[in-house]
Amino acid sequence: MKLKVAIVDDELHCIETLKYDLQESFSDVVDILFECNNSVECVNHLKSIKPDVLFIDIEMPGLNGFDLLKIVDPQGTKVVFTTAHARHAIEAIDFKPEAYLLKPIDVDDLGKVVTTLYEAKLPSQERGISDKLAISTTDEIELVKHEEIIYAKASNNYTEIITTSSNSKLISKTLKFVSAQLPEVSFFRVHKSYLVNLNHIARYRKADGGVLVMSNEAEIPVSSDKKEELLLLIKR
Numbered sequence: 001m002k003l004k005v006a007i008v009d010d011e012l013h014c015i016e017t018l019k020y021d022l023q024e025s026f027s028d029v030v031d032i033l034f035e036c037n038n039s040v041e042c043v044n045h046l047k048s049i050k051p052d053v054l055f056i057d058i059e060m061p062g063l064n065g066f067d068l069l070k071i072v073d074p075q076g077t078k079v080v081f082t083t084a085h086a087r088h089a090i091e092a093i094d095f096k097p098e099a100y101l102l103k104p105i106d107v108d109d110l111g112k113v114v115t116t117l118y119e120a121k122l123p124s125q126e127r128g129i130s131d132k133l134a135i136s137t138t139d140e141i142e143l144v145k146h147e148e149i150i151y152a153k154a155s156n157n158y159t160e161i162i163t164t165s166s167n168s169k170l171i172s173k174t175l176k177f178v179s180a181q182l183p184e185v186s187f188f189r190v191h192k193s194y195l196v197n198l199n200h201i202a203r204y205r206k207a208d209g210g211v212l213v214m215s216n217e218a219e220i221p222v223s224s225d226k227k228e229e230l231l232l233l234i235k236r
Contacts, residue, residue, distance in 0.1 A: 002028075003118050006049070007035040008042040008068070009057040009082065014103065018055060018082065021107050022114075025173065028136045029118045039063040046072045053117055058083040058092070069095055078117055108176045115181065133181055135161060135171050142169070146186060150200045150214050152178050154193040162218065164200075190230055191223045198233055 005022065009015050015035045022030050033051050036042040039060045046054075054077050058065040065081065081092050084103040092100055099113040132143040144163060153160045154175035161169040161178070171178075179187065179195050189195050196212060203213040210222035210230075222230060 001121065002031045003053055003114065003121060004031050004033050004051045005053040005055060006033050006042075006045070006051040007055045008037075008039060008060075008065075009035075009055075010037050010039070010060040011057070012037050014057065014082070018105060018110075021105070021110055025107060025111065026114050028134075028141055030114060039065070039068045043068060043072055046074055046077075050074070051077055052121060053078045053080060053098070055080045055082050057081075058088045059085065066091065066095065080113060108174055108180065111173070111177045112180050133161070133178070135169050144169075146182060146197070147199065149182070149187075149197050150216055151197060151218065151220060152195040162216070164216070166216070188226075188230060188233060190226050191221050194220050196220055201234065204231070204234060 007015050007018055009018070015037060019032060019035060022032060033049055034045055036045060039062050043063070054074060056065045056068065056079060058081055060068075063071070065083075069079065079095055079097045080099045080101060081088070081097050082101050082103060082105060086102060089100055098117060101109060101113070132145050133149065135142045135144055144161065148164045150162045150164060152175060153162070155170070157172065157174055158170055159173055159175050159178045161171065163169070175189075175193070175195055179189055182195070186198055187195055188198055190212060196214065200215040201212055202215050202217075205211040205213060208221075209224065210227050212220040212222060214220060
């Protein structure tokens with residue numbers, strides 16, 4: 001079950017960028033039904049096609065995003081505004097949008113919106129996977145229990161997930177995105193490149209500026225600005 005989305009923006013490069021990000025990073029949970037660079041054309045599409053989510057620009061010639069929504073009133077469709085201008089935020093509240101994304105759209109922010117909308121779409125019986133992290137590869141989606149994740153390491157725009165089974169899984173998501181999918185009560189970003197499972201910390205070594213020794217004996221550096229907060233978490 002995927003999110004069915006539509007995109008409307010008068011700037012073609014904005015459509016192509018958003019379309020690329022959705023297909024490149026979220027193709028496992030998103031299907032794009034249509035995209036329009038003409039708001040009037042979009043009105044006609046929405047009369048017969050009902051997406052789950054409408055990504056819509058605000059400033060467009062002819063009908064702007066607000067006018068379009070007043071005409072169509074897309075019941076059952078979630079609205080995500082995509083705009084280069086923060087000044088429309090107050091007026092946008094009247095349309096009860098799911099999100100207000102400023103261009104250029106940050107992929108991690110987009111990921112949070114997609115994840116929230118996708119989880120809301122899942123039937124209640126499927127929401128039991130909330131204690132697992134979905135790791136998507138070319139061939140499959142593997143669900144890994146949070147408790148089995150020892151730590152995650154950033155590798156440019158990829159993240160390496162280290163688990164208790166001694167497996168290392170490389171996924172095409174940033175560490176920031178992965179962090180947003182995991183519960184804050186158990187996971188903590190101790191360094192710009194490392195996210196650790198607090199339940200897998202074996203020791204904290206004070207030397208070398210602070211180093212965590214994990215349950216698999218891996219050594220994780222701790223940033224100086226994270227040390228105090230980490231120590232509070234360890235001692236709680």
